[in-house]
Each structure stands twice: as structure tokens, then as C-alpha cells.
Amino acid sequence: MxxxxxxxxxxxxxxxxxxxxxxxxxxxxxxxxxxxxxxxxxxxxxxxxxxxxxxxxxxxxxxxxxxxxxxxxxxxxxxxxxxxxxxxxxxxxxxxxxxxxxxxxxxxxxxxxxxxxxxxxxxxxxxxCPDVDSIYTEVTSKETTDPDVDEDGLQFYVDLKADDTYGRFYRFGLIETYEYHADFPLDKWVSVDNVYTDLVTPDYSNQVCYVTDSLASIYVLSTDGFSQNSYSGFELHFVNDHTQRLLYKYSLLLKQYSMxxxxxxxxxxxxxxxxxxxxxxxxxxxxxxxxxxxxxxxxxxxxxxxxxxAVRTKRVMVYPDPSFTFSEVFHCKPVIPDPPIIDRPIYYAVGIDETTGESYTGIVGEECIFCQTTGGTTEKPSYWDE
Known part of the structure; x- marks a missing residue:
């Protein structure tokens, strides 16, 4: 990223x-x-x-x-x-x-x-630092720079509940992890040595990746002057449906810092x-x-x-919302180059012609098969299936 x-x-x-x-x-x-x-x-x-x-x-x-x-x-x-x-x-x-x-x-x-x-x-x-109370989301739309276009996504919130034995000043650090997929398995290719390989069974081992990122935005909260040391609905970050971040599974680890x-x-x-x-x-x-x-x-x-x-943490897992269209998510489309590609390696994938509905074999980029090329890792986080 x-x-x-x-x-x-x-x-x-x-x-x-x-x-x-x-x-x-x-x-x-x-x-x-x-x-x-x-x-x-x-x-x-x-x-x-x-x-x-x-x-x-x-x-x-x-x-x-x-x-x-x-x-x-x-x-x-x-x-x-x-x-x-x-x-x-x-x-x-x-x-x-x-x-x-x-x-x-x-x-x-x-x-x-x-x-x-x-x-x-x-x-x-x-x-x-008190324990993290609750983290939750709300499906919402946000305005964009185009007044005629809004973006859909999830708005994250956190509640703070503490008594007077704790301080009144807090900061929240956020670490997101999400799953994303390459569009095609490894099937047919020509290596740098010009050797053609056609697998009997396609290799899906490089198709699913995971990315973990610390979010740089600053989130600070003070309950100083409040009658109680609590706050409901503190707004965190917003994730839109323009990428694969919410398409499969999304995790947010919140770190609550006393200050x-x-x-x-x-x-x-x-x-x-x-x-x-x-x-x-x-x-x-x-x-x-x-x-x-x-x-x-x-x-x-x-x-x-x-x-x-002092730090307290809490992790939430988020699954795809059926209202999201993910219409802005980029998908690879095999192409048949003219003239033919000279550079190696060459990776082949099967696509569907949008006009005729017929399948065809074309060429795709490395990133369309190997998800690691866009920054993720195929190693699944230990907590992913919990």
C-alpha cells in the first residue's frame, strides 16, 4: 500500500x-x-x-x-x-x-x-487503562469529492466505559488485517527459460493472501469534564467497498492507550x-x-x-455485508496480445468473453496469479479462523 x-x-x-x-x-x-x-x-x-x-x-x-x-x-x-x-x-x-x-x-x-x-x-x-468495552460497525455512505457520488462502506466505533479509578485521557491505535485474492490459479505458463508447463491440477496456493497494516490516523478521546468516565459511539475509521478489504474477511485490532x-x-x-x-x-x-x-x-x-x-486490546472480525456491490474492485481480464508477447515468463488464464459468453485462453500479469506481488502474504494469521 x-x-x-x-x-x-x-x-x-x-x-x-x-x-x-x-x-x-x-x-x-x-x-x-x-x-x-x-x-x-x-x-x-x-x-x-x-x-x-x-x-x-x-x-x-x-x-x-x-x-x-x-x-x-x-x-x-x-x-x-x-x-x-x-x-x-x-x-x-x-x-x-x-x-x-x-x-x-x-x-x-x-x-x-x-x-x-x-x-x-x-x-x-x-x-x-480500563478494558476495551465494545467495538462495532455501521453500514453507511460517505460523500466524495464528486457531489453526485457517495461511497458505501463500514464505519467503525468504540465505546469507552471506565470508573473514576482510571484517567480521563485516551488514545486508540488501530491495526487492520484483511484477506484478498488473486483472480486466477497458476495453471499454464512459459518460464524465463522458455519452458512451457501445463499443470494437470491448477495450483491455488498463491491465490489467497493476507495484509496487516497499522492505520496512521490519530484517534484521541478525553472524558475530562464529563460526569462519568465513559463515551458511547466514538468514531474510528471508515472502510469503503472499493477494494477487497471487506470482500472476504476483515479484522480490526484496537489498542487502547491511557495517557x-x-x-x-x-x-x-x-x-x-x-x-x-x-x-x-x-x-x-x-x-x-x-x-x-x-x-x-x-x-x-x-x-x-x-x-x-498502559494498553488494553480487543479484536473484532467483520464479514462481507450483502449490501456492498464492490463494483470498484479491479479484476484481471486475460488478453490476447497482438503482436505476441516476447518477454518471459508468460502466464495463461481462462476468461469469459463478455459478448459471446464463451471461454477463451489469454495472458495475464503475474499479480493476477501470485497475490504476494501486491504486498500480502499467503501465511494465514493464527486467529483468522477462530
């Missing part, structure tokens, strides 16, 4: 495995000065954690500019330090023992660059800068200041945020 490059400039923000926020590149900028970007979220999930250290890049040459060779550690309020080691350039990995991830404990980040610059975050308290009020304000401001402005370039994301600062120069403008979050 391709991600619009508009979202790649100043930030690598969010929990690294499943809640990434894509960089954002405004179309215009003047007097650009590269700034350090330090980000990461330590969670209660039993897995390696990651801190990312980089430099912002200009719109003229958008790229990830890692800062390598840093000293990185996380420190709790009792003075315990947990070292993070560099893996890929700019990515620092570490694991904090479960016994040291304690609700109510506060943590901060320390980074020292090879140039000797020292950065530290403010302390962040690990807030408790401090400071972290909520940061994510809310980031969302407004990157996603909710009518003019994406009217408000620059550089104005969203985080909680990381230069120890020896507090006037330096640094980007990024270090947070800690």
Missing part, C-alpha cells in the same frame, strides 16, 4: 509497532532549519520497546535522517535506568522488565548525541495540525512542541514526545 508523501516531514511519532504517525511534508517552507526529533512510547505490552532519534528534513529533500551513535536510556522515578541499544540507524531498542512497569510510576527519557548534546523528557506517569493530560494535548494538537485542518498547510506541525528538551539549552526547539501508556 502506498502512503501519500504529504504525511512525511517533521515527525516520526507514536508507538513504534502498531501506532506509527507518518511524517508530514508541507508544500512550502522558508528558512528551513533541521531540528532533532526524539520520540517513543513505553507501554505495558510484553515486547521490545523502541525510541527513535532523527533530524527533520526539508520539503525539497524529504527523507528519514537518523541520528546514530546516541546514548539512550529510560529512567524511572526511583533512579532505575534501562538502556536502549541501536538496531537500525536511528532506532534504539530495549526491554523494561515487567516488574519495573508499574502503574503510578513515572518515567523519563535521556538521549545524548555523538556531538555531546543532551536531551531529556519530562517525567510521564503511567496511568491505568496523561500533557500527552493527550500533544496528540490532539498533532491531529489538528496534520489531519483536521481544511488547509493542510495552514498550520505547521512544527508548532506542536513536545516534552523533550535540551538539558543545556532550553531555547532549542526540539520535536517529538516521550510517553508511557
Amino acid at each position: 502506498q502512503i501519500n508523501k504529504t504525511y512525511y516531514l517533521l515527525f516520526v511519532l507514536g508507538f513504534i509497532l502498531n501506532s506509527c504517525v507518518e511524517r508530514y511534508f508541507p508544500d512550502t517552507e522558508t528558512n528551513f532549519t533541521s531540528k532533532i526529533v526524539i520520540e517513543g512510547t513505553i507501554t505495558t505490552e510484553d515486547e521490545d520497546q523502541q525510541i527513535v532519534v532523527s533530524m527533520s528534513s526539508s520539503v525539497a529533500e524529504p527523507e528519514f535522517v537518523p541520528v546514530s551513535g546516541c546514548e539512550v536510556y529510560v529512567e524511572d522515578e526511583d533512579g532505575n535506568k534501562f538502556t536502549f541499544s541501536e538496531g537500525n540507524a536511528g532506532y534504539y531498542n530495549g526491554r523494561i522488565p515487567d516488574s519495573n512497569i508499574v502503574i503510578g510510576m513515572s518515567y523519563r527519557l535521556y538521549v545524548k548525541t555523538p556531538d555531546g548534546d543532551e536531551y531529556r523528557s519530562k517525567y510521564e506517569e503511567l496511568m491505568p 496523561t493530560e500533557s500527552a493527550y494535548s500533544f496528540w490532539k494538537n498533532l491531529k489538528e495540525n496534520n489531519q483536521e485542518s481544511v488547509d493542510l498547510f495552514g498550520r505547521q506541525p512544527a508548532s506542536v512542541k513536545g516534552n523533550v528538551y535540551n538539558i543545556n539549552d532550553t531555547t532549542e526547539y526540539t520535536l517529538g514526545y516521550f510517553g508511557v501508556s
Whole structure:
């Protein structure tokens, strides 16, 4: 899947495995000065954690500019330090023992660059997180850029129900998984060595694939000021019927993160800068200041945020809705080229002539037979048939 490059400039923000926020590149900028970007979220999930250290890049040459060779550690309020080691350039990995991830404990980040610059975050308290209450969908239509055309699909929602022993600030990370199919099995082909093969039984092993993607949109919720720590019908993402995402089976894994009020304000401001402005370039994301600062120069403008979050998860499985037409889904159609194709390999498939209704054998692209060529994997997720 391709991600619009508009979202790649100043930030690598969010929990690294499943809640990434894509960089954002405004179309215009003047007097650009590269700034350090330090980000990461330590969670209660039993897995390696990651801190990312980089430099912002200009719109003229958008790229990830890692800062390598840093000293990185996380420190709790009792003075315990947990070292993070560099893996890929700019990515620092570490694991904090479960016994040291304690609700109510506060943590901060320390980074020292090879140039000797020292950065530290403010302390962040690990807030408790209630269980995910319920996730559900509604079949609906959304307006498009064409006033005469709407798109059908599923709108996802989540309910939050908590008591006053929990905080009032939350973020939701979404991971989608869906099944999609190539249109034809492997049957007849000519290899690169010009060897013709005709299988007795067609091979369907490359026809069904699965894709898992973290959704980059930011979803934050505050119940501060509410009489109760609850919210019904919080709107998540919308999936239309223009692709195969809803055609066979669709899974959504929701991660519910607890946050401090400071972290909520940061994510809310980031969302407004990157996603909710009518003019994406009217408000620059550089104005969203985080909680990381230069120890020896507090006037330096640094980007990024270090947070800690308790996490609760819930997965839902969605099956095709009979009201969806999937009329926009692309399907391969065998062609009979004139002149004949010279390049190898050549894959053959049987099609149906729309005029006569008769079958014929034509040539199709590799992606029409091997579903992996469009980014998926044939390995079925362990939870798919549960």
C-alpha cells in the first residue's frame, strides 16, 4: 500500500509497532532549519520497546535522517535506568522488565548525541487503562469529492466505559488485517527459460493472501469534564467497498492507550495540525512542541514526545455485508496480445468473453496469479479462523 508523501516531514511519532504517525511534508517552507526529533512510547505490552532519534528534513529533500551513535536510556522515578541499544540507524531498542512497569510510576527519557548534546523528557506517569468495552460497525455512505457520488462502506466505533479509578485521557491505535485474492490459479505458463508447463491440477496456493497494516490516523478521546468516565459511539475509521478489504474477511485490532493530560494535548494538537485542518498547510506541525528538551539549552526547539501508556486490546472480525456491490474492485481480464508477447515468463488464464459468453485462453500479469506481488502474504494469521 502506498502512503501519500504529504504525511512525511517533521515527525516520526507514536508507538513504534502498531501506532506509527507518518511524517508530514508541507508544500512550502522558508528558512528551513533541521531540528532533532526524539520520540517513543513505553507501554505495558510484553515486547521490545523502541525510541527513535532523527533530524527533520526539508520539503525539497524529504527523507528519514537518523541520528546514530546516541546514548539512550529510560529512567524511572526511583533512579532505575534501562538502556536502549541501536538496531537500525536511528532506532534504539530495549526491554523494561515487567516488574519495573508499574502503574503510578513515572518515567523519563535521556538521549545524548555523538556531538555531546543532551536531551531529556519530562517525567510521564503511567496511568491505568480500563478494558476495551465494545467495538462495532455501521453500514453507511460517505460523500466524495464528486457531489453526485457517495461511497458505501463500514464505519467503525468504540465505546469507552471506565470508573473514576482510571484517567480521563485516551488514545486508540488501530491495526487492520484483511484477506484478498488473486483472480486466477497458476495453471499454464512459459518460464524465463522458455519452458512451457501445463499443470494437470491448477495450483491455488498463491491465490489467497493476507495484509496487516497499522492505520496512521490519530484517534484521541478525553472524558475530562464529563460526569462519568465513559463515551458511547466514538468514531474510528471508515472502510469503503472499493477494494477487497471487506470482500472476504476483515479484522480490526484496537489498542487502547491511557495517557496523561500533557500527552493527550500533544496528540490532539498533532491531529489538528496534520489531519483536521481544511488547509493542510495552514498550520505547521512544527508548532506542536513536545516534552523533550535540551538539558543545556532550553531555547532549542526540539520535536517529538516521550510517553508511557498502559494498553488494553480487543479484536473484532467483520464479514462481507450483502449490501456492498464492490463494483470498484479491479479484476484481471486475460488478453490476447497482438503482436505476441516476447518477454518471459508468460502466464495463461481462462476468461469469459463478455459478448459471446464463451471461454477463451489469454495472458495475464503475474499479480493476477501470485497475490504476494501486491504486498500480502499467503501465511494465514493464527486467529483468522477462530
